[in-house]
Amino acid sequence: MDVVVAGGHGKVGIRLLRLLAERGHRARGLIRNPGHAGELEELGAVPVVCDIEALDDISECCQGADAVVFAAGAGPGSGPERKRTVDHGGAVKLIDAAKRNGIERYVMVSAIGADRPDLWSGQMVPYYEAKRDADEALVQSGLTYTIVRPGSLTDGAGSGLVEIGAGLEPGDIPRDDVAATLLFTLDAVNTYGMAFDVVAGNDPVEDRIANLRA
DSSP states (O other): OEEEEESTTSHHHHHHHHHHHHTTOEEEEEESOGGGHHHHHHHTOEEEEOOTTTOSOOGGGGTTOSEEEEOOOOOTTOOHHHIIIIIIHHHHHHHHHHHHTTOOEEEEEOOTTTTOGGGOOGGGHHHHHHHHHHHHHHHTTOSEEEEEEEOEEEOSOOOSEEEEESSOOOOEEEHHHHHHHHHHHHTOGGGTTEEEEEEEOSEEHHHHHHTOOO
8 A cells, every 4th residue: 555644753753754664555654854864764664855844735745645644744843824825725635635636535633522612612712723624624624534533642551451442531542552552544445434532441443443433
């Protein structure tokens, strides 16, 4: 499979690229900074310099792909404006690029609670609004989508054990396990058209994905 990951140098994206490359897939990571190319190459991934925030059209960055994953984000400390241009705007540009290139499969990294405004508060509201609007744009796109909504991300070593479902209580999850969830979700036909939360749990990632039902 040829997979393009937006946010290729992000903490989730780079983990996903490593997993894809280890399994023999062509893993392409979209990066803004050319100086990050070497890190991706060391993983066996293909760096593609493509600033999803600055460019109006990122179609050329995705040509020939079988699937795309949106794992980009403005990150902590960024203001509401960048939440719109990256977390929402970047996701929409990737939707447009997928359509122009005939790429049907799109996996979105969202956030737990993005579909539940009652959980939003304070400075996080613009973030959740951007994630919600990106999710809604994907649902309306006509693409073969899956929306993955992880809990609070940590850098601890992944356990490979998760809980997946709708309306889960907010919790933590290592980025390693988010990347593994994305890996197994990509070609899991049973997840097409689904949105689900994922946090640390007790079930192996691959088994949990395989057993998901709408």
